[in-house]
Amino acid sequence: MSSVDTPASLAGRSDFLAIARWIRTNSRVLDLGCGDGSLLRYLKEERGVTGYGIEIDDTKLLACVKNGVNVLQNDLESGLSEFESGSFDYVILSQTLQAVRHTERIIRDMLRLGREVIVTFPNFGYWRHRLQVLGGHMPVSGDLPYEWYDTPNIHLFTIRDFEAFCESHQVRILERRIMDGGRTVNFLPNLRGSLAVYRCSSA
Amino acid sequence: MPPEGSVGTVSPKFERFDEPLALKSGARLDAYQLAYETYGSLNADRSNAVLVCHALNASHHVAGVYADDPENIGWWDNLIGPGKPLDTNRFFVIGVNNIGGCHGSTGPASINPATGRQWGADFPVVTVEDWVEAQARLATRLGIQRFAAVMGGSLGAMQALQWSISLPDRIGHAIVIAAAPKLSTQNIAFNEVARQAITTDPDFHGGNFYSHGVVPRRGLRIARMIGHITYLSDDAMAEKFGRELREGVFKFNFDVEFQVESYLRYQADKFAERFDANTYLRITKALDYFDPAAAFGGDLNAALKRAQAGFLVVSFTSDWRFSPARSREIVKALLHNRLQASYAEIDASQGHDAFLMEDPRYHNLIRAYFGRIPL
Numbered sequence: 001m002s003s004v005d006t007p008a009s010l011a012g013r014s015d016f017l018a019i020a021r022w023i024r025t026n027s028r029v030l031d032l033g034c035g036d037g038s039l040l041r042y043l044k045e046e047r048g049v050t051g052y053g054i055e056i057d058d059t060k061l062l063a064c065v066k067n068g069v070n071v072l073q074n075d076l077e078s079g080l081s082e083f084e085s086g087s088f089d090y091v092i093l094s095q096t097l098q099a100v101r102h103t104e105r106i107i108r109d110m111l112r113l114g115r116e117v118i119v120t121f122p123n124f125g126y127w128r129h130r131l132q133v134l135g136g137h138m139p140v141s142g143d144l145p146y147e148w149y150d151t152p153n154i155h156l157f158t159i160r161d162f163e164a165f166c167e168s169h170q171v172r173i174l175e176r177r178i179m180d181g182g183r184t185v186n187f188l189p190n191l192r193g194s195l196a197v198y199r200c201s202s203a
Numbered sequence: 204m205p206p207e208g209s210v211g212t213v214s215p216k217f218e219r220f221d222e223p224l225a226l227k228s229g230a231r232l233d234a235y236q237l238a239y240e241t242y243g244s245l246n247a248d249r250s251n252a253v254l255v256c257h258a259l260n261a262s263h264h265v266a267g268v269y270a271d272d273p274e275n276i277g278w279w280d281n282l283i284g285p286g287k288p289l290d291t292n293r294f295f296v297i298g299v300n301n302i303g304g305c306h307g308s309t310g311p312a313s314i315n316p317a318t319g320r321q322w323g324a325d326f327p328v329v330t331v332e333d334w335v336e337a338q339a340r341l342a343t344r345l346g347i348q349r350f351a352a353v354m355g356g357s358l359g360a361m362q363a364l365q366w367s368i369s370l371p372d373r374i375g376h377a378i379v380i381a382a383a384p385k386l387s388t389q390n391i392a393f394n395e396v397a398r399q400a401i402t403t404d405p406d407f408h409g410g411n412f413y414s415h416g417v418v419p420r421r422g423l424r425i426a427r428m429i430g431h432i433t434y435l436s437d438d439a440m441a442e443k444f445g446r447e448l449r450e451g452v453f454k455f456n457f458d459v460e461f462q463v464e465s466y467l468r469y470q471a472d473k474f475a476e477r478f479d480a481n482t483y484l485r486i487t488k489a490l491d492y493f494d495p496a497a498a499f500g501g502d503l504n505a506a507l508k509r510a511q512a513g514f515l516v517v518s519f520t521s522d523w524r525f526s527p528a529r530s531r532e533i534v535k536a537l538l539h540n541r542l543q544a545s546y547a548e549i550d551a552s553q554g555h556d557a558f559l560m561e562d563p564r565y566h567n568l569i570r571a572y573f574g575r576i577p578l
Contacts, residue, residue, distance in 0.1 A: 028541075050541070058550070058564050065515075065545055065571040072534065072546040082535045 014182040015094055015120040016042065018197040022118065022175065023047050027089035030054070030113060032076050032106075033096040037064030044069060051088060054080075077101055080109045088114040095143075097121050098153040107169065111202045116174065119198045123178070125158030126194040142181070143194045159190040162198070170203040208284045210242040210291055213267035213277070215307055218344055224302070224337060227492075230327035234316065237341050238300040238307025239263045242283065243291035245347070251578045252295045252347045254338060255279060256355035256362035259430065259486050260478065262306035265298035266291075281561040288570035293578070294351065302337050303329040303485040311481030312413060324410030328485055331358075331493045335365045339373065351576055354378035356558035357525060358486070361493045364533065367510040368495050376576055377510075378569070380517045381558040383529035384503050384536070385494035390524065393433055394487040397426035401480045410481050419480045424471035426483055431470050436521035436554035503536040513543035515572045517565065519557035520550050545572070 016039045023029065026048045031040050034053025037060075043049040052070040055061050064071035072082070077100060091114030093106070098121050100106050110117040122143035123129075129139035138148040146153065157165075159178065166173050178185045178193030185193040215238050224232045240263050245252060255265050257278070266277035266284055283289045283296055300308040303326065311326035318325075342350065353363040353374050360382030367377045386394075401407055404422030408415050432440075444463040459465045499505035514537050518530035527548050537544040549565045551557035557565070 052538070052544070058547075061547055062564070062567055062571055065568060065575065068575045070543055070545050072544075073548045074546075082531060082538055084539060087538070087541075 013039070013094075014179055015195055015197050018177045018179065019092060019094065019118050019120070020046065022199050023049060023090060025049075028087070029090045029092060030083065030088045031092045031094075032080075032110070033093065034064060034069070034071060035060050037067040037069040037071060039092070039094065040064075040069040041067045076106060079105075080113060083113050085112050086115065090114055090116050090118055092118045094118075094120045095122065098155050098157065101154065103155055104169065107165075107171065111171065111200075116199055116201050119162075119200065121157070121162065121196055122153075123159050123190065123193050123196050124156040125160060125190040126180070127191045128194070130191075141194060159193060159196050162196065166198075166200060171200050172203040173198055173200050175199040208286050209280060210267040210277075210284045212270045213240050213242065213264075214269065215240055215263060217307065218341055220337075220340055220344075222340070224333065224340075226327050226333045227330040228328050232302065232309065232327065235302055235309035235337070236307070236313075237302070237309075237337060238304075239341060240265060240267075240277075240298045241345075242266050242296045243294055245295040245345070246578065249347055250349070250351060251293065252297060252342070252345075252350050253289060253573075254342070254350050254353045254366075255283065255289075255296060255298050256334075256338070256353065256359035257298065257301065258355065258357040258359045259483075259490070260427075260474070261359075262304065263298040263300040263308075264306070265296070278559065281559075282566065282569065288566045289354070289573055290570075294573065297341075297345070299338050299341060301329070301334045301486075303327075303482055303489075305479035305482040310479065311410070311485070312479050321411075321413040323413055323481065326481060326485070328488050330489050331361050331365045332369060334362055334489070335369050338362070338366075339370055342373070349373045349375060351578065352376035352378055352573070354380070355382075356380040357382065357555065358490055358493075361490075365493075365495060367512040367514070368506060371509045371511045374512045376513045376515065376572075378515045378517075378572065379530075379533060381519060381522055381525050381530075381555055382516070382533060383525045384496060384532050386490055387529070391491050393429060393524075394491055396429050398484055398487055400425035400429070401484060404480075407480060410484075412480070418475070420475045423475040423478060423480050423483065424468075427471045427474040427478075428467045431467060433524045434555040436523065436552060438521060439553045439556075442552070503532065504539040507536045507540050507542070510537075510540065510542060514545070515568075516544065516546045517558075517568065518546075518548050519553070519555070519565075520548060521552050522555045522557060524555040 029049045029051035031053040034055050037053050040053050054072050054074045056075050061073050091110040128141055132139040177197040178189035179195045180193055219236045221234045261278040264277045266280045269275050285292045300306045304310045311322045315322040353366040355363045360379040363377040363379050366374045401419050401422035404419035406417040407419040447462040495506040496503040516530050516534050518527035534546045547568050
């Protein structure tokens with residue numbers, strides 16, 4: 001694997017670099033909840049990918065246009081009917097699955113649109129989170145940076161939960177990378193990993 | 204004084220074409236004139252030209268003011284000018300009055316060389332495709348092989364879309380605002396009411412009212428009123444006028460009572476003074492006929508197969524005449540063809556007219572998009 005430079009725009013998003021390493025050059029990518037488009041821009045410049053981002057927020061949409069990436073203003077929750085089945089090599093959902101209402105539908109849609117899907121999420125089972133719950137509080141950390149009353153996250157889950165979900169929903173896990181503070185965690189990942197990055201396909 | 208950031212004082216220019224223009228209807232215009240305006244300067248390699256297409260009621264006077272008519276500000280002056288979202292310091296912007304128009308390009312009120320009299324009813328029905336062809340000839344005349352972008356709102360956006368299909372190698376970007384890939388049945392119905400208002404006006408004289416020294420004012424006024432209602436949202440009208448009465452109490456007669464009546468009558472009067480009834484008929488027909496998918500068995504995907512441009516598609520949430528769902532139809536076909544495309548749905552309350560308003564979310568987006576177009 002060739003080394004991937006860390007551009008300033010990707011700083012603080014260790015999952016982006018993990019994702020970028022998996023994306024083949026000149027592939028077609030759909031990035032759901034693409035934010036300011038920095039991942040797509042990076043993939044476009046470094047991997048020659050083509051594709052689109054989906055973003056609901058006006059300010060982030062504008063940032064995408066400034067970043068020179070294709071972006072479509074759309075609500076992930078209202079479906080992705082504009083897109084035809086199998087029209088992408090990768091469909092990416094980074095740190096958003098825990099914030100969507102219709103979890104099963106979005107995973108199903110992603111698998112319909114892309115040959116592979118890449119999902120990243122904060123691991124609720126991370127030991128610091130567990131300690132905070134044991135201490136009587138909802139967890140707050142770098143990857144879960146919200147208080148209970150202002151969090152957009154409505155479906156918190158652990159690495160073990162996600163893998164059980166894949167098992168019961170005919171999702172094949174092709175590869176995973178569990179991280180903490182930008183470093184890969186191999187030993188006791190559901191305890192020691194704060195961020196999970198998965199590459200999956202239909203089983 | 205022109206407003207700040209304005210292109211300032213402008214004057215229309217005219218180009219005459221003697222090469223016949225074969226129209227989609229089968230008719231032919233042997234010679235014609237196009238009125239246009241330009242803002243900014245064409246760069247050395249002629250790569251910075253942007254064509255701005257007008258909609259139903261507008262003209263080539265897109266930006267700036269006239270020296271002898273300083274109140275007559277271009278219809279998209281809030282968007283186009285030095286330092287504005289379409290920055291004339293960087294781009295060379297062209298506005299063209301379409302054929303069949305009534306602002307200086309050859310139209311129904313022009314002299315028909317075959318008879319020596321005004322065309323009137325004999326002026327052919329023109330289409331969006333015909334306009335695009337005529338615009339392309341003007342571009343060629345001005346030494347512009349390829350537009351950096353073609354932009355329009357409403358019917359103007361249909362022209363931008365048609366450009367991407369008819370002349371894919373002559374357009375870099377299509378900026379398609381408040382558009383639809385074709386009119387809905389309801390839209391055609393509204394247009395028909397407007398046309399009926401005009402054609403049943405006793406002063407219409409079958410379209411040959413010029414020789415009678417009259418204009419079908421009543422018809423034009425009603426046409427404008429119904430059009431205007433459809434360009435606004437229910438909420439925007441309620442906010443602007445409510446049920447406010449001019450004199451505070453009911454008068455139990457049919458004079459102007461509600462403020463909205465007063466507004467509509469004022470708009471109607473203004474319009475009837477400056478717009479040609481035959482032009483109005485023809486432009487509404489061009490709207491009704493526009494349907495690039497029709498030649499491909501109704502398949503918009505197939506129609507856009509030839510397109511190469513990058514697209515920015517913008518819709519407005521309260522636009523019920525050309526709703527966001529219609530813009531999404533266009534986006535869907537762009538995605539099918541794997542074209543470079545961005546889509547924004549601006550949360551605006553003003554209805555279809557929102558495309559002419561100065562909304563920062565909308566204008567910043569246009570600015571950012573033009574900023575990414577390399578020259």
